[in-house]
Amino acid sequence: MHHDIYLAWRYLYHHRVRSLILVICLSLMGAMPLGVHEVMNQGKRAMLDRALQTPLIAGRVGSGVDLTLNALYFNNPNAPRTTMAEVDRIESTGWALTLPIYSRYSAQGFPLVGVTLDYLDYRRLAVTQGEMMTTLGECVLGADVAAALGLGPGATLMTTPGNLFDLAGMYPLKLHVTGVLGKQNSPDDGAIFVDLKTAWIIEGLGHGHEAPAKSVVKDPTKSGNTRMMDAGLVTYTEITPVNLETFHFHGDPATYPISAVIAVPNDHRAEILLRGRYLNYEKDAQLVAPLSICENLLDNIFRIRELFDGVLGLVGLSTLLALSLVFSLSLRMRRGEMRTLFLLGSSRFTMFRLVIAESLMLALSSLCLGSLMIWMARHWLSGVMLRWVLA
C-alpha cells in the first residue's frame, strides 16, 4: 500500500498545479455550504447568547428591535430615548434589578456608554489593567477598544462632539482612562464605559465652570452704567480633582435621558408581573424580551439561507459534473501511462488502486483545506456576520 501512496504522491506532485486547482475546487465545494452555515450559526448564536443574558429591556415606545439592538450592541445612537423615570418606575415595584444604559455618544469612533457599576457587575466585566472608574470624567475601555487605540490606564481621550454646527450642543470632554476590561467576546469589548453622570455631563445636563465674575461694563449705546454678567464664562472640558467640586447638575434627575433600562427580574413571577404592569404603559413605554425579539429578527434575516442552500446546491452539482469530466478526460489522457504500467507488470487492480490512492490524497488534502477554510470562516467571519445583521 505504501508503494501506491508513494507513486500517487509522485504523480500529484509532478502535476502540482493541476492537483492544487483540483484540491481548491473540491475544498471550496465542500467548505462553502458548511462554512456559510457555520458562520450563520455562529452569528446567530452570538446574538442569541447576548439576548439570553438580558432578560428584559424597558424603553420608549417604538421599535422593539431598535430598542433591543441599541441596548445590547450600542449601535443606534439616535434611537428614541427614555428617562430615568423609567428606572424609578421599575425600582418602585421591587421586582427587578435595573441597569440603565445611555449610549448616545462616542469617542474616537467607539460607542461611549453611560452605565452604573451594576451593569459592569451584571455583565461580569472585570478590570484586568488599572482600576475601575470612581469619579466623574473617568472611563474604562473594552478590551478591543484598548487594543485598537493602544490606550491603557493613565491615558486620556476626547469624546466626539455630536454636531459641530450646534452652538448650543455639548462640548467634547476629555476622559481619563482608569482601566481596561477583560475580553468577553461580546459587544462590551468594543465600548467605552463611563458613569451615567459623566454621560449626562457630555449631554450638557451637568457642568463645571469658573465662578461668574461680576464686572461693570460701560455700554456706549445706552446711557448710564449697566451691570452685566461676563459672557465669557469658562466651561471646563476636563474634570480634574481641582475643578471636580464645581460640577453640578440642573433640573429634575427623573427627566435625565437614558437609552434603555435592562431589567433583571428577581424571579419568573416578578418577570410576569413586570410584563403585565407594562401593558398599562403601552402609550409611552415598552418592555421587551430580547430573546424573542432577536429570534424573530434572525428568523427573518436567515430566510436567505434557504436561497443560499439552493444556489450552493446547483453550484456544487455543476462543479461536481465538471470535476467528473476533468477526471474522465484525465484518465483518457493517461491511457499511455496505463499501458506502460501494464507492460511493466501492473495488474488492472493495481492501476485501480493507484488511481484510488491519488483520488484519496486529493480528497484528504481537500478535506484539510476545507476544514481550514471553515475554521477561518468561523474565527474571522462570524464577527462580520454579526455586524452585517446589525447593520
Add this chain to the structure above:
Amino acid sequence: MIRIENLAFRYPARDSGFTLRIADFQMRTGERLAVIGPSGTGKTTLLRLIAGIVPPDRGAIWVDGRAVHEMNDTARRNFRITRLGFVFQDLQLLDYLNMADNILHPYRINPALRLSKTVRQRLERLAEELGIRDKLTKPVTSLSQGERQRAAICRAVLPSPALILAVEPTASLDPENKQKILDVLFRAVESHNASLITVTHDHDLIARFDRVLDFSTFR
C-alpha cells in the same frame, strides 16, 4: 532457453489479415540473437509473444522451461516480471518519476517483486556499471536519449532475468552511442549470464550477435 512450436498469431486489428507463423524455433541459454527484417513482419510481436504480453492463437512457447502458452494472465505477468527483462522501443519511462524510481517501478506495482535493501544496493551497482549513478535522482525529462536508454536497460536487467528482450535499443542514437549502448547491454547480459534477443534495423550491429534471425522471408 526458448522453444517455439507451430506458433500462429493473427493480428486482430490488421485489415491485411496477416498472421505470424513460426513452425519451429529454439534458442540456447546465453545466446545473443538479433532479429532483423522489414517493418510489419512480426519481429516485435515475436518478442511480445515470448514475453507473454500477448498470448498466441495457436502453438506452444516454452521459456526457461516454463510453458508460457498455458499460463493465465496473472501467471504470465508474474513470469514476465521475474524471469524476463524487456527494453521497449519507446522505453516506457514515466515523466513524473526520477530515474531511480523509474528503474524500481516494476517493484512497486507488482507484488511478485519485492523492493528490498538488496535491490536498492544492486540498483546502485548496476547504475555505476551503466554510468548513470549520478543521474539516479534526476527527473527523466532532464535526461539525454542515451541516459534514458541506459535507464531502460537498467530496469530490464535489475531483477536478474534469465532472458532479456530488447526492441530497437539503439534507435535514434548516433553510431558512437549505438556501440556504447550495445556494449552496456552485452555487459549486462554477460554479467547476469542471461540470454538476449534484440530486434534491430541496424545491420551494422548484427555482426556482434551470435545468431541472426531474418524475418524478411517470413511474409
